[in-house]
Amino acid sequence: MGKRIKARARGKGGPRYRVPSHNWAGKVEFYLSKNISYGIVKDIIHDSGRNAPLSVVKFPDNTVKLHIAVDGIKVGDKINYWDGLSLGSVLPLSKIPEGMKICCIETFPGSGPKLCRSSGTFATVLGKIKDKVRLMFPSGKIKEINENCLAMIGVPAGGGRFEKPFVKAGQNHYKSLARGKFWPVVRGVAMGPVDHPFGGKTKPGIPKSVSRHAPPGRKVGSISPRRMGK
Structure with a gap:
């Protein structure tokens, strides 16, 4: 043949055909300790392997985690955990009101952020049914997820990236090479x-x-x- x-x-x-490991700043994950209720955004960094920028969040016990930076967040902002509806807050779906735009959604409790992580993508909370929360995704698909799954308030930054054309083939080449x-x-x-x-x-x-x-x-x-x- x-x-x-x-x-x-x-x-x-x-x-x-593989993405170079040095193109990834690190793993995006939530801080699951319920003894800590907030973190502070120390920096916002670019990650060539992702569409959205990352925020470096430091917690009171000096633990540092990487989060997807939501649109409108800045250095010095407070990231609430388990309670509060401020921008970038991380809390269970059961505490998020209907109509709220969310991102970085877990598929099951403890899975880590899996859904709506790309820039400009978000899900909308439609309602609650028993122990499930009904979400509508950008495709129009409606999905029911466990109410104990964590999600982040806001929309990932960088949503207007499709509005700027590549202009040159070389730019598309380097974008593809990075991923x-x-x-x-x-x-x-x-x-x-x-x-x-x-x-x-x-x-x-x-x-x-x-x-x-x-x-x-x-x-x-x-x-x-x-x-x-x-």
Whole structure:
């Protein structure tokens, strides 16, 4: 079948397809000790591996944690834990009123922030049903989550990043390089027959359907489709 196609090379791994570890400032997590009720924002830093900036939060016992910086927060602000509705506060979903915009939501108690961490994304609290809280996400999907899960008040900063174009291909190159994205992506039909099953100019048409039992490297396109076309 010639050379390995990109999908197989990516699955094999290797530094070309991995995000360099030095691009990550650290793990974003909540402080789960209930003996501490607040923290102070000491700095706001850039993280090339993420879309949103990070806030460095220091607690009274000198523990330092990284949080996703919400829009409007600044150095010196107080981050409340377990109570209060100020910007950047972290508290259980059961204590958050309806209509509030939240981010960095846990999927189960103690999981750490998992949902709505990207810049400009947020969920809206719709209501409470028994021990669940109903949330609406940016996609319009409504999900019910345990009321003891923690969430952060506010919207992650940097939401207007799509409004500024890249202008130059080089900027997109460095953005992709920082996050382990293989860019640019070449179409299969633009390759040679040795590089991709769709490559080459000798065939008038290229059928996209392929058997489910095709060998690796040939299994691209519509795999064992029930039907083709509209």
